[in-house]
Every structure is written in structure tokens, then in C-alpha cells.
Amino acid sequence: MQPITRLFCTSALLACTTAAFGANADTQAREQWHGEIQNGYESLATETEQLASATAGYCNAPTSGSRPALNDAWLDAFLAWQQVRFVDFGPVENNNLSWQFQFWPDPKNLVARKARYLLDTEAPVNADVINQSGVAVQGFPMAEYLLFDEQLNSGENALPTAKNCEVLSAVTRHMARNARDLADSWVSFKQHYLDTEPYRDTTIKAGMTALEILEERRLAQPMGLRGNGKRNPYITDAWRSGKSLMAVEATVAGLEKFYLPGLTTLLKAAGEAELADRIQRQFEKVADNFPEAHVAMTTLMGSDDQFRILQGLYVDVSQLSTLINDEAAVALGVVRGFNSSDGD
């Protein structure tokens, strides 16, 4: 064989092998993602079911001792949601399930307005009413309002009054049903997910979007690093309960558990094992900010000393975002465009 021919054949073989390896890695990554996200959805189903049960338990026999357990049940379920919140494709798109779980941001305070309306309604607030009431009523922010809003809980409609219990029960049952449906639908979705190659990029972009929202809208904006420069804790995820930063921690933990393994598979297949290691270490750096940052945003914004905790977290999240949204995305050939993410 002539050297030039031999070289061509060797190159072609290498190209074929690399392509096959890439295709295998794609399939393997989607299998990993599907399995991990399944775990996350099952956890959400379990925790929301426990929240609904805790609501029923507390409302049937309200004692001061059982109230913290109810609050904790809300938090556990909320954090389970934060872990899978990055998934913005597949069954969670049905019936705006993602919005149902968490209507946010809420610049017009629709959650409070809708809650007041429901609490003032004489007719029973049952499953049908919640079904018809729109996404601001159907998820964690509404439950949080009913459980934690200071004004509400110092007034005549404070838990465990019958009306508040009625609304909270209907809302938490709705959430539990949605979570069960979501977990079941994700199982049915598996073959489509594995067979449809574009879900590779869709999944990578889901994590990128989640990190961008985390960096910009959940940290930079309330910290006053954007726009008018004013600090504003009231635009965070869970300001009423003071758990916005725990939610941040859970989102990052969810990305590490459910998203990073598939991403790492792809990066290694693309010869980027070192980048995968750096990303893993950056996840750990973000996690190191906790439990120190397990504090209400309002508290951390109250003094410059405390604010430094928030700044440290922001810097670490920002670096994680850069590693994934810039370096990993480029290495994997994924672009989130100005127009492609617009939706018009």
C-alpha cells in the first residue's frame, strides 16, 4: 500500500472510530441523565406526598409541635424540586408543569393576590378550583405564602384556620399529583429520549440555562449587581421563608448529581477529561459556601460583613457557570443563541 493511501485509510478509520465513540458516548450520557433525573423526580414525588400528608396531619390536629414538621416538609419538597428544576424539556413541559411547581419571578405579587382571593372565597376551594386557578396558585410559592407570609400568619386567616388549611391542602395535593405524574411520565419518555439525538444538546442547554438563571436572576439581580444597583431580597425564589439560598444550594447539588455525570461522559469522550475535573472541583467549591450561607438573603444583605458571604457564593457560582456555559459548551459544540432561546 502506498504511504499516502495508508495514511488516508488510517485517518478514515480513526475518524470512524472517533465518530462511533462519540455516538456511543451520546447514548451513554442520555442513559445516565435519564436514570439520574428519574431519581430526582421520584424524590420530588415522595417529598410532595409527604408535604400533602403533613398538611393533612397538621390541619386535622394542629399542635404547636407539629407546625415545624409541616414547615420542614414544605422545605424538603421545595429543595427536591430545586434539584430537578433545571430540566426544562420532556414531560415537565406538559401543562406548564414546571411553572405549576414554581411560578417565579412574580413581580406583580400574583401569588399574594390570588391567595387573598382564595382565602376570601366562601365556596370550597377544592382540587377543581386549584386546577382552574392558574400557575400562580398551583405550587411551592403559594404553599410558602400560606405557611410563611408574616402578614397572613399574624391575621385572622393564619394557619390552622379552616380556610387556610383548605387551600393549603388542595394546593399540596395538587403538587403531589403533579409530581407523581411527572415521575411516571418520565419513565414513559425514556425510549423517545434515548432515540432522539437532539435531546443531547437539549439536556446540555438545560443545565446551562439553569446556571445562567442562577447566576443572573437568583443571585446577581437581588444582590444589586445588575440594573439600578439596589439590593432587593424580595425578588428571590423564597424570600417569605428565607430559604432562597438553601434553594440555590439544592439547585447546584441537583446539577452535580443529575446533570454532571452525563456531561462528564461527553467531555471525556471529547478528550476533555481535565475540564471535567475542573468542573467537578468547582461544584465542590460552590458547596463549600454552605452551611455558612444557610441564611436568609435579607440577613446577608443587611451588613457588608455578611454580604461578603453572598459575594463569595456568587463568585463561585459565576465561575461554575463560565466553566460549563463557555468552556464545556464550546468543547461539546453547543451554543445557546440570541435567537434560538427567544421563542418568537
Add this chain to the structure above:
Amino acid sequence: MPIHRRTLIKAAVAGGIAASLTGCSLLPRKTGPQPERYAGAVGLPGGSFGVSAFDRSGNVQWQAPVGTRCHSGCNRPGQKDILFFERRPGWSFYVFDAETGQRRHRIMAPEGEHFVGHGVFSPDGRWLYATASRYQPGEGIVAVYDAEQGYKRVDTFELAGIGPHELTLHPDGNTLIIGLGGILTHPDYDRIKLNLDTMQPALILMNRRSGQIVGRFAPAHHQQSSRHVSVSAEGKVYVAYQYQGPLYETPPLLARIEDGQLREYHFDPETQAALGNYIASVVAHPENDLIAAASPVGGTAILFRGKTGELIAKARITDCAGIQTLAGGDFLVSSGQGRLVQLSAGQPAKDIARLPVQWDHHLV
């Protein structure tokens, strides 16, 4: 390697706002009597937005800041006005001097309405027709403005449907062609799609003088959101869909009216998948039977023959969206990364310029 957003921003900040023209000294000429400039809504450094116009040498003619992201616009025939509409939910549209970029008007939507990003003029340049929505009841309308009276609102045409988007004018000079997406949204709920199970998208033909609907065509599937439209010089009407179902389904995304109904174009499975269930622009060329469509989601632009549906060309263009027809029969496709790519029937897609902007959906 794609241009990174921050690279573009840096270039714009540095003042180097000129196109890098590849292998040519001038940007290509547009078809017909269109102005010799390329204008579009753009993203600016620091997350702000503007409208930019480039001359054919690739130099920026003007750049005007706007309050919120704009989407598309239109030139006023016979006059120097160029209009841009805010992206949905658009609370206003802007009227600029097309030569200087000086803002002449900012017209606010009336209480209870918002624009959706598109408008078109009557051939004499007097009447502006803008798609809009009454968002509380979710009613789609065409809002009519008199440009000779400083863009005074003079009429409203009902569409009997939800979510109008692009509209254009038939070469008969009398018939508006309107894409009705069918998707219910509400400004209080961000851009959440509120009625995906019950959508009723349509392609609508309307008498622009009376507002009477003279044709209404429903796509085969109720989730084929009919958002973008175009019409050929011979009056062939095209519609492009954004499919709202799952990604693993790849239904047709383009159609035209034929024999009183919508004839859908089926491409090979690879092409269908490459379009990502989302077409941002469809444009029929006035000099031939070619149609171009761009999908930023799939990062793919295609060229096909209107009569036969034959796929003529396909190009991978990351974040492509805007399309302009060129004198001589070709198309120019813009991207959110500043690229302008010439799409031809006879030769491979050709990069002809890189501009330091993020072009928004439509070239004007």
C-alpha cells in the same frame, strides 16, 4: 469556531462597528426598490438593546438605543420612516428616520393591548397594520394607524383568534396575510403558554380596507403554531410553523395555500430534525420560485422550491433567523452571532460578512 457573545460586545464597545466583509467589497443588493441598507433589532453590550443600520460597505449608519428588545420592523414606502416593534409583549413601536436613526415617534400600545413584533404598510405608505393582542380576553387584533397623522390609531380589525404574529401584504395590495400562532399568553405570566392543549392556529387572509376575514386556513395539527408568513410575487402564500409538541415528533413546518387548502412540505427526516420544530423566518423570493426558511433552534437554514417542494440547499448556521432576498435570486441569512450568509440554489452557502452585533429575528 463560533464568535462568542462577549467577543461581539467587546468589538462593539471598542467602536469597531463595521462589518468584516469576506471576499467582497460590498454587501449584496436587495431585491426591488428596497433601501440599500440592512437594519435590524440588535442586542447591545451590558444586556441593553438597540436598532442598527449598516450600509452596503458594512459600516454602521446609525445605532439607536431602545428601552426593550425589539423584534421586527418595516420600511414606510415612499418615506424615510423605518419602524421597529418591541418584542412580545410589546408595549410600543418606534419610528426612526431611516437615514439618520433619529427617533421620530414612540407609539405606545393602548391600555389593555400589546404589540407582538410585526407590522406592514399599505403600498402608499399611509396605513400601518400591526398585529396586537388584547391580553385580558386574549383576543388577537390588527391595529390600524394613520402615518400621515403622526401614527394615530384609527381602526381595529378582529381576528377571532389568539396570538397573531407576522403579517404581510399580498401583491394585490389589498389582502393582509396574517400568521395566527394560536398560543395564549398574558403579560402577568411572563411568556408562559397557557393553552397548548386547545390552540387553534391559523393562516388568515384579511381585506385591509374593511377588516373582513376572507380566508382562514387551519394547519393539520393544532400545535403547529402558524407564526411567520410570506408571499411570492405571483401571490403564493407561505406559512411557517413552530411546533409545540415534543421534540421527538417532527411534523411539517412549512406550508402554502394551494387549491384552497394548506399543502404541507415534508422534507427528509434528517432535514426535519435539523429544523428543531421551529422556523423563525420564511421568505419567498420575488424573482423565482425559491423559498428560504431559517431555524435558530436547529441552527439550520434551508432553500426549497415552492412548486415541487424540492429541497435545494441546506446550511448549518448557528442561531440563524433573519432572511433577506437579494437581487439576482439569492437570499441572505443573518444570525445572532453577526454572520450574514448567502444562500443560493447553484452553489454552497457563502459567508459574506461578520457584523459586531447580535441580529434579532428579522432583517429589515
